Amino acid sequence: MDSKKVDVAVIGGGVHGCSTAYHLAQKGFKTALFERDYITSGSSGRSAAGLRYQFGTEVNILLAQYNMKCLKTLGRDLNYPGDLEYDPAGYLWIAYSESQLDQLEKNVKLQNELGTTGSKVLNVKEIQEVAPHLNTEGMLGASFNQEDGHINPHTLCFAYADAAKELGVEIYKKTSVTGIITKNGCVAGIHTDKGDWEADAVVCCAGAWSVEAGRWLDLDIPITPERHQIMITEPVERMKHPMTLCLDDGSYWKQCPNGTFMLGVGKDEVKDTSFYASWDYLDAATERILPKMPVLSGIRVVRQWTGPYANTPDLQAIVGPTPVEGFYIDCGWSGHGLQFAPSVGRIMAEFVNGEKPFIDVSMFRYSRFEEGELFFEPACI
Amino acid sequence: MTRKMIKDHPILNFEHEKKKVVKFTFDGREMEGVEGEPIAAALHSNGVQIYRITPKQERTRGFFCAIGKCSSCFMVVNGVPNVRTCVTPLEAGMKVETQTGMGILKPEE
Amino acid sequence: MKRTDILVVGGGPAGLSAAIEAASLGADVVLMDSDLKLGGQLIKQTHKFFGSRTEFAGTRGFEIADILFDEVEKYKQEGKLEVFSNTTVTGYYKEDGIVSYTIGEETYDLMKPQKIVMATGAQEKRIAFYNNDLPGVYGAGAVQTLMNVYGIPPGKKVLMIGAGNIGLIVSYQLMQAGVKVAGIVEAMPKIGGYWVHAAKVRRLGVPIYLQHTITEALGEKVIEGATIQEIDNSFNLVGEPMKIDCDTICMAIGLTPTCELLWSAGCEMKFVPQLCGYVARRDAMMRTSHPDIWVAGDAAGIEEASAAMVEGRIAGLAAAASLKPEGCQMLRERSADYLKRLEHLRAGDTGAKIRSGLEQVCCECWG
Numbered sequence: 114m115d116s117k118k119v120d121v122a123v124i125g126g127g128v129h130g131c132s133t134a135y136h137l138a139q140k141g142f143k144t145a146l147f148e149r150d151y152i153t154s155g156s157s158g159r160s161a162a163g164l165r166y167q168f169g170t171e172v173n174i175l176l177a178q179y180n181m182k183c184l185k186t187l188g189r190d191l192n193y194p195g196d197l198e199y200d201p202a203g204y205l206w207i208a209y210s211e212s213q214l215d216q217l218e219k220n221v222k223l224q225n226e227l228g229t230t231g232s233k234v235l236n237v238k239e240i241q242e243v244a245p246h247l248n249t250e251g252m253l254g255a256s257f258n259q260e261d262g263h264i265n266p267h268t269l270c271f272a273y274a275d276a277a278k279e280l281g282v283e284i285y286k287k288t289s290v291t292g293i294i295t296k297n298g299c300v301a302g303i304h305t306d307k308g309d310w311e312a313d314a315v316v317c318c319a320g321a322w323s324v325e326a327g328r329w330l331d332l333d334i335p336i337t338p339e340r341h342q343i344m345i346t347e348p349v350e351r352m353k354h355p356m357t358l359c360l361d362d363g364s365y366w367k368q369c370p371n372g373t374f375m376l377g378v379g380k381d382e383v384k385d386t387s388f389y390a391s392w393d394y395l396d397a398a399t400e401r402i403l404p405k406m407p408v409l410s411g412i413r414v415v416r417q418w419t420g421p422y423a424n425t426p427d428l429q430a431i432v433g434p435t436p437v438e439g440f441y442i443d444c445g446w447s448g449h450g451l452q453f454a455p456s457v458g459r460i461m462a463e464f465v466n467g468e469k470p471f472i473d474v475s476m477f478r479y480s481r482f483e484e485g486e487l488f489f490e491p492a493c494i
Numbered sequence: 495m496t497r498k499m500i501k502d503h504p505i506l507n508f509e510h511e512k513k514k515v516v517k518f519t520f521d522g523r524e525m526e527g528v529e530g531e532p533i534a535a536a537l538h539s540n541g542v543q544i545y546r547i548t549p550k551q552e553r554t555r556g557f558f559c560a561i562g563k564c565s566s567c568f569m570v571v572n573g574v575p576n577v578r579t580c581v582t583p584l585e586a587g588m589k590v591e592t593q594t595g596m597g598i599l600k601p602e603e
Numbered sequence: 604m605k606r607t608d609i610l611v612v613g614g615g616p617a618g619l620s621a622a623i624e625a626a627s628l629g630a631d632v633v634l635m636d637s638d639l640k641l642g643g644q645l646i647k648q649t650h651k652f653f654g655s656r657t658e659f660a661g662t663r664g665f666e667i668a669d670i671l672f673d674e675v676e677k678y679k680q681e682g683k684l685e686v687f688s689n690t691t692v693t694g695y696y697k698e699d700g701i702v703s704y705t706i707g708e709e710t711y712d713l714m715k716p717q718k719i720v721m722a723t724g725a726q727e728k729r730i731a732f733y734n735n736d737l738p739g740v741y742g743a744g745a746v747q748t749l750m751n752v753y754g755i756p757p758g759k760k761v762l763m764i765g766a767g768n769i770g771l772i773v774s775y776q777l778m779q780a781g782v783k784v785a786g787i788v789e790a791m792p793k794i795g796g797y798w799v800h801a802a803k804v805r806r807l808g809v810p811i812y813l814q815h816t817i818t819e820a821l822g823e824k825v826i827e828g829a830t831i832q833e834i835d836n837s838f839n840l841v842g843e844p845m846k847i848d849c850d851t852i853c854m855a856i857g858l859t860p861t862c863e864l865l866w867s868a869g870c871e872m873k874f875v876p877q878l879c880g881y882v883a884r885r886d887a888m889m890r891t892s893h894p895d896i897w898v899a900g901d902a903a904g905i906e907e908a909s910a911a912m913v914e915g916r917i918a919g920l921a922a923a924a925s926l927k928p929e930g931c932q933m934l935r936e937r938s939a940d941y942l943k944r945l946e947h948l949r950a951g952d953t954g955a956k957i958r959s960g961l962e963q964v965c966c967e968c969w970g
Contacts, residue, residue, distance in 0.1 A: 347576050347597075348596045348597075349575065349576075349596050349597050349598065349599050350595055350596045350597060350598045352599070372549075372596045389696070389697050389698055390694075390696070391696060391698060392694065392696045392701050392703055392713060395703075408599050408601055409599070411574060411599060411600055412599060413576065497755075498755060498756055499754055499755060499756075500750060500754045500755065500756055500780045500781060502781070503754070503779060503780060503781075504779050505649045505663065505779065506649060506665075506751060506754070508753075508754030510754060528753075530639075531639075531753055532639060532753075535748075535749065535753040535755055538749060538755050538757070539753075539755045543738040543739060543825050544738050544824060544825065545738070553736055553737075554737060554738055554824045554825065555736065555738065556738025556739070556825070557738065557741060557745060557749075558740070558741060558742060558745060559726065559727060559742050559744065559745055560741075560742070560744055560745035560748040560749070561637070561638060561726070561744065561745075561748075562637060562638070562691070563726055563861075574708075577708070580745075581637070581638060581639060581689070582707075582708070583639060583689070
C-alpha cells in the first residue's frame with residue numbers, strides 16, 4: 114500500500130468534517146477527508162435537523178448568528194445544485210414552570226442584547242397564534258424565533274463535500290482510520306485500512322466515535338454516546354406549526370418541508386452507538402406528544418430511526434487544539450451540532466492555520482474538564 | 495351504472511348474486527359495491543380508475559400493486575386521507591373521495 | 604403481551620404450509636397476513652399445477668389453496684393455530700425479539716414469538732417507460748386479484764409486458780375472463796416461460812413480440828394505448844415504434860423478494876441475481892443467520908408455488924423442532940422427504956438458474 118501526503122487529514126464525513134475540509138481547502142491546505150462508511154452515515158444523517166438563533170450564552174448566540182446567516186443561502190453560495198431546504202417554520206421552546214420561563218426570558222434578553230432581535234418571549238395566547246394546533250394546557254409561556262427552522266442534513270453535508278472536492282479535497286469513503294502516527298510527540302500522519310497517509314495535522318470530527326481516536330494518542334476525550342430516536346409519519350398538507358420543544362419532558366416535533374411530521378422525546382436510552390430502534394420509543398413519543406397536539410392522533414407512522422448524541426459532561430462541544438501538537442478536535446456536540454457546521458468548520462481551519470478564531474471559542478476548550486471549568490448552556494437539552 | 499363483473503367464467507364461479515351489495519358514495523355520486531371487498535375493487539367495477547392527483551405534478555394515480563405496498567391507490571375515506579383502498583374493506587355508507595395533494599389530517603372530534 | 608411458539612409472517616403457499624407443519628407437530632402457531640384474504644398469489648391461479656402427486660399435479664392453484672385452508676381450519680378448531688388476516692407485521696425489534704403489528708388501520712399491538720418463519724413473498728418489479736404512472740398500468744398480481752379473486756374485468760384490451768410464466772399464464776387467464784389480449788411484449792429473443800403456457804396463448808391468436816419493449820403508454824389521464832418497438836441484442840431500439848390499441852398495460856416483468864423484516868432482524872443478506880434480489884443466507888433447513896428466524900417461499904428467492912410449499916414445510920418443521928428437546932432427531936427424519944421433493948422440483952435444465960442462485964446463499968449449518 115502506498116503512503117500518501119497531505120497537509121491535513123480530517124476524520125469523519127459528517128457535517129463538521131465536510132465543512133472543516135472545505136474551509137481548510139479554502140485556506141490552501143492540501144486536505145483529505147476519511148469516512149469509514151458513507152457521507153452522513155453517522156449522527157449528521159440521522160439528525161432532527163433543527164436550526165436556531167436561540168441560545169442562552171454569549172458564545173453560542175454569536176456562533177448561531179453566523180450559522181443562521183450562512184445556512185440561509187449556503188446552497189447558492191457553494192453552488193450546490195440540490196436543495197438545502199432551509200425552512201423557517203419557527204422554533205418554539207415551551208415553559209411549563211416558572212423557573213423554565215424565567216430562564217427563557219433571560220435567554221431572549223441576552224440574545225436581543227447581542228443583536229438577535231428576532232427572538233422573543235410569547236405568552237400563552239401568542240403561542241396559540243403561532244401554533245394553533247397546540248393544546249396549551251400547562252404552558253406558561255415560550256421563547257420563539259420565526260427564522261429558526263429546518264434544513265436537510267444530507268444535502269447540507271453534500272453541499273460542503275462537493276464544494277470541498279471542487280477545491281481539491283480528496284474524500285475517501287468506506288475507509289476507516291485505524292491509528293494516528295506521531296513523531297516526537299507531534300502528529301505526523303494516520304493509519305487507515307487502505308494504507309497510511311502523512312499529514313502535518315489531523316482534525317477529528319468523528320462525533321460519538323471520537324473517543325477511539327483519542328485513545329490512539331492517550332487522550333481522554335470525555336464523550337459518552339447516547340442513543341436517541343426519531344419517528345417519521347406519512348406526509349400531509351403543510352400545517353401552521355413551528356418546531357416545538359417542550360421543556361417539561363423534552364418532547365419535540367416538527368413538520369418537515371415534505372409534509373412528514375418528525376417526533377422525538379428524551380427518554381432513558383442506551384449509552385452506545387447502536388442503530389437499533391426500540392418499540393417502547395414509539396409508545397413514549399405518542400404518549401407524550403399526542404395530548405399536546407391532538408390533531409396528530411390519526412396520522413400514520415412510517416418509520417423510526419436512531420442516531421447517537423455525543424454527550425460531554427456539560428453537553429457542550431470540545432473544539433480546538435489538544436495537548437498533542439497537530440491534533441485538533443471538533444466533536445461532542447451533544448445533539449445540537451449540525452447547525453454549527455458553518456461557524457465551527459471555519460474556526461477549525463483558523464486553528465490549523467494558526468489564526469485567532471473569528472469568534473472566541475475558549476469556552477469549548479479541551480482542557481476545561483481538567484481545569485474543572487464546565488460550561489453551562491441553558492438552551493440545550 | 496351497472497357494475498362490470500365477470501360472468502360465465504370457464505373455471506371460476508364468483509357467485510356474484512350471493513354477495514352482500516352495499517351503497518357508498520364516490521365524490522358525491524352514489525355507487526354500489528360488495529361489502530368487505532376492497533374499496534378499489536368496487537371503484538374499478540364502477541368504471542372509476544383515477545383515485546388521486548399527485549401533489550406536485552398533478553398526475554393521475556390509481557390501482558397498481560393490489561397488496562397495499564405502493565401508495566398509488568390512496569384516497570380520502572370518511573375524511574381520513576391516505577387510505578390504502580386496495581386493502582381496505584368497503585362498508586355501507588362509506589364516503590370515498592379523490593385525494594388531491596397530500597391529505598389533510600382529520601381534526602379531532 | 605401476546606406470546607406464542609411460532610409466528611408465521613405471510614399467509615401464502617409458503618406461510619400456510621409452514622403454519623400447518625408446525626401446528627401438526629404440536630407448536631402453538633400464529634399466522635399473520637396483510638391481505639384481506641389468505642392464500643397469497645395461490646388463490647389467483649386458475650391453471651393446473653404439474654409435477655408429482657405430492658405437488659398437487661393436475662389440481663388448480665386456487666383448489667390447492669382450499670386444501671391448505673381446510674388443514675388450517677382443522678388446527679384452528681384444535682386451538683393450535685390462530686390466524687390474522689388484514690394484519691401487517693410492521694416491525695421486528697432485534698434487541699428483544701418483539702414484533703409489532705397492525706390489524707387494519709385501527710389496532711396496533713405487540714407480541715413475542717419464540718420463533719419466526721418469514722414467508723413474506725415478493726413484490727412486482729417495474730420498468731421505465733414514458734407515462735408508466737398512469738392508471739391502467741397494473742402489476743400482474745393486481746390484474747389477477749381483480750379478475751380471479753373479485754370477478755372484475757381489469758379492462759377491455761390488455762397489453763402484456765413479459766413472456767415469462769406469469770405473463771403467459773395471466774394472458775391466458777385474461778382471455779378466460781373474457782378480456783382481449785392485444786399482445787405480449789418480451790425483451791429477450793425467446794420466451795421465458797414454459798412451452799405449455801406459451802402454446803395456449805398462441806393457439807388463441809395472441810401475438811408475441813419477441814425482442815420488443817414498450818416505449819410509451821399513451822393517454823392523458825388513463826391508459827388509451829401504447830407504443831412498442833423492436834430492440835437489438837444490446838437492448839438498443841431499432842426500427843419504428845408501433846402503436847398498440849389497449850386500455851390496460853400489465854407488467855409481468857419479474858418479482859423481487861420482500862425482505863424488510865429480515866433486514867431489520869439483522870439477518871445476513873446477499874444480492875443474488877438468480878434469486879431476483881437480496882435474499883437471506885440460510886441453511887438446508889431454511890434457517891437464517893438469526894437463530895430464531897427461518898425463511899421460506901418467494902421471500903427466500905423467486906421460484907414458484909410448489910417449491911414455496913415444500914420450503915414452508917421445512918421451515919415450519921425446523922422451527923417447531925427447535926422448540927423440542929428431541930427436535931434434532933425429528934428434523935432429520937421428516938426433512939429427508941421434503942429435501943428430496945425440492946431436489947426433484949429443481950432438477951434438470953429448468954432448475955439450473957435456481958440451483959446456481961441457491962449455491963450462493965446456502966450453507967451446510969450455522970456452526
